[in-house]
Structures are given as structure tokens and as C-alpha cells.
């Protein structure tokens with residue numbers, strides 16, 4: 036066992052206790068929830084970092100967002116690199132509490148870990164950063180900037196802030212620890228995220244509903260027109276059939292079909308849709324999902340031709356495709372259709388860019404070494420599904436920095452769902468990985484003569 040591992044193992048009892056304290060605070064930064072627990076979690080995180088030896092811990096208040104904890108440890112020597120460590124201390128609301136096997140804000144032991152709301156997403160990763168700082172007695176071999184956000188889950192104005200204050204967020208590499216492993220025990224770097232956009236398609240055919248006995252057969256049903264249009268979005272295999280949406284091979288790892296079926300809760304006998312590898316279907320190819328439909332409900336349906344129908348579509352596109360361009364392709368596709376000669380009104384909605392990490396630099400080299408050291412096996416690459424708007428903001432503030440996405444979560448930890456849990460093995464290994472990462476990265480910088488970025 037390396038000395039890093041021994042040190043981290045000796046810290047785990049304290050880290051677990053701090054995680055339990057943090058996870059027992061219902062820091063839900065959503066409208067309608069009290070602000071006090073958010074403040075309490077903020078204060079606890081700031082105090083833990085201060086006590087761990089972070090010399091500068093500040094509170095960043097911005098309009099319409101919970102306070103951000105900023106911490107800074109200057110580089111130990113001129114020429115040493117600076118690493119920005121990100122996580123968030125707010126959590127999702129617990130949802131239907133009756134679905135929880137224990138109260139969501141009473142951290143409860145489960146096999147190999149703890150169950151609580153937000154314990155994996157993302158409080159364990161806050162604690163992982165803390166663990167790294169503690170392991171080095173507050174003096175890691177790199178400069179450190181800690182950014183612990185307080186309103187990630189609801190969304191906030193913070194994502195647009197870093198580019199307005201680039202000095203403060205300047206770094207050579209950043210670890211966005213709002214992530215974890217594809218499965219426990221498999222160290223995983225998330226290197227991509229698909230772009231996303233929305234499109235609303237609308238059909239109006241009649242002034243108002245008309246008796247289906249008297250008018251049906253000639254008066255056009257708006258819902259049928261819309262459904263015919265939606266039916267053209269995929270081919271017979273379930274692959275997206277809209278032209279101009281980028282799709283490429285996925286070169287990293289992916290779920291087994293069995294893992295994916297179980298994670299997605301796909302019912303027995305129901306096949307998956309699309310063709311090609313799961314990585315290609317989920318991460319390096321497009322997906323179109325109908326996320327909303329305005330139509331008469333089954334229970335309240337009357338014998339009438341439907342005059343109006345509307346659908347909201349969510350499109351996910353290849354990480355390197357401009358989501359506005361992809362959105363334009365979908366809009367053009369829908370506008371070109373005229374089911375029964377009837378045009379649709381199609382409106383583009385919001386769009387957010389994807390992300391693809393450059394994996395050839397020194398920080399990736401150091402991270403691969405570190406993850407292997409921590410988990411004893413080679414790191415895998417995956418993409419992620421959840422959006423991380425802040426990454427784009429941070430990347431704009433520090434355009435030369437390498438961005439690493441890893442952490443103490445795993446795909447089986449029930450994020451944003453009842454009975455969320457985190458495993459001590461993953462937390463412990465994440466702390467080891469962070470320690471090994473900064474050691475490797477600093478050494479690489481020294482070899483390269485410093486200032487490589």
C-alpha cells in the first residue's frame with residue numbers, strides 16, 4: 036500500500052463523520068424551501084475547509100443564487116500548476132418521502148456505504164475534495180482553487196459568472212467532481228456530454244372540436260397530423276431519421292445491455308431501440324424524445340375531431356455538434372412535412388452546448404495514473420447524460436485548462452431518486468485518486484519545466 040492510501044485510510048473515519056453531518060442538512064436550494072439549511076450547509080463546508088488548512092475561504096454572493104464557497108491554496112512554489120476543484124453542496128428535493136427506506140436527511144448505513152438525499156450528488160464529492168486537502172495537511176503540491184456551488188440542482192446565475200471574473204477561476208486543470216464511476220470499482224472519466232435543445236411543434240386544423248360522427252373522415256384531426264409527423268423522426272429500428280444529425284462511433288467504454296436495462300428500468304420483453312453500440316446511441320449519436328404532448332386525455336376524450344395538438348421535443352446531439360445547428364435540422368425536418376397536406380407550426384426553444392474533453396494533455400495523463408492507482412485498474416472513458424452548464428462557464432474563464440470529470444458517485448447510486456446512496460469504497464478511492472492526481476500532475480509540471488499551460 037502506498038503512503039497516500041495509508042494516509043487516506045486513516046482519515047476515513049473523520050471524513051465519514053463529516054459526510055454524515057453535511058448529509059443531515061436538507062440544503063435544498065429550490066423555490067419554496069427554507070434558505071436556512073442552505074446557509075447552514077454553506078457554513079459547514081466553509082468551516083471544514085478552513086479547519087483543513089485552506090488559508091483563504093470566501094463566500095461569493097451573486098443575485099438569485101445560493102452563496103458559493105470559494106477556497107484558495109496558493110501554489111507551493113512558483114511554476115507549480117493550479118487545480119480547480121468543483122462540487123456542490125445543495126441537493127435535489129427528496130420527492131415522495133414514503134418511497135425512502137429511511138428519512139432522507141438521516142444518513143443511514145447501507146451495505147458498504149450510507150443512504151441519504153444528496154449524499155452521492157454531490158456531498159460525497161465535497162468531502163472527497165476535503166479529504167485530499169486533509170491528506171496533504173493543507174499543503175498539496177499544487178495550487179488549489181475550490182469552488183463549491185450552492186444551487187446547482189435548481190440552476191442558477193452562477194454558470195455565467197466565471198467568464199466575468201477569469202482571474203479568480205484561472206487554473207491549469209479542473210476536476211469537476213459531480214460524477215462517478217460507470218459501476219462501483221471501475222474508475223471512470225466522463226469525457227463528453229451531448230448538446231441539448233428543445234423544439235415545439237403545433238398543429239391547428241379546426242376552429243374548435245367538431246362531432247366525430249358528423250365530421251370525422253373529412254375534417255382533419257390535428258392530433259393525427261401531429262402523430263404522423265412525430266412518427267417520421269425515427270426509422271423502423273428506432274434510430275433517429277432526421278438528416279444532418281451527427282453520429283459517430285463511441286470509442287470509450289459503455290454499459291452492458293443488462294446493466295442499462297436495469298438502470299433504465301426497461302420492462303421484460305421490451306427491446307431497446309436503435310442500432311449500434313450503446314455508447315453510440317447514448318453518447319455519440321442523436322436522440323429525440325417527445326417530452327410533452329397537449330391532447331385531450333383518455334379519460335376526458337369526447338367524440339370529437341381534435342382541432343389542436345402540440346408536442347415538446349427534446350433533442351440530444353453529438354458533443355461537437357452545435358445544438359442550434361442540430362435544432363435547425365429538426366425544425367427543417369418538421370417544417371418540410373405536410374401530413375395530409377397540412378403544415379406544422381414549429382418553434383425552436385432553448386439550446387445548450389455539449390462538451391467534449393481534450394484527453395491528450397498532462398492532466399489526463401496524471402488522472403489516468405491516479406485513477407489506476409486508486410482503483411487498481413485502468414480508467415474507462417464514458418460520456419455523461421446530465422448537463423453541466425457550469426463546465427462551459429468555467430472553461431470560458433480558463434480556456435487553456437484541461438477539464439476532468441470524475442468523482443465518488445456511481446451509476447447505481449440512485450441520483451435524483453429515492454434511496455440515494457454512496458459507497459465508502461468509491462469515496463475512499465476518489466480521495467486517493469485526487470491525492471495521486473495532484474502529486475502526478477505537479478511532478479509532470481516540474482519535469483516539463485513548469486508553466487506548460
Ligand SMILES: [Zn+2]
Pocket residue numbers: 123156157187213
Ligand atoms: Zn450534482
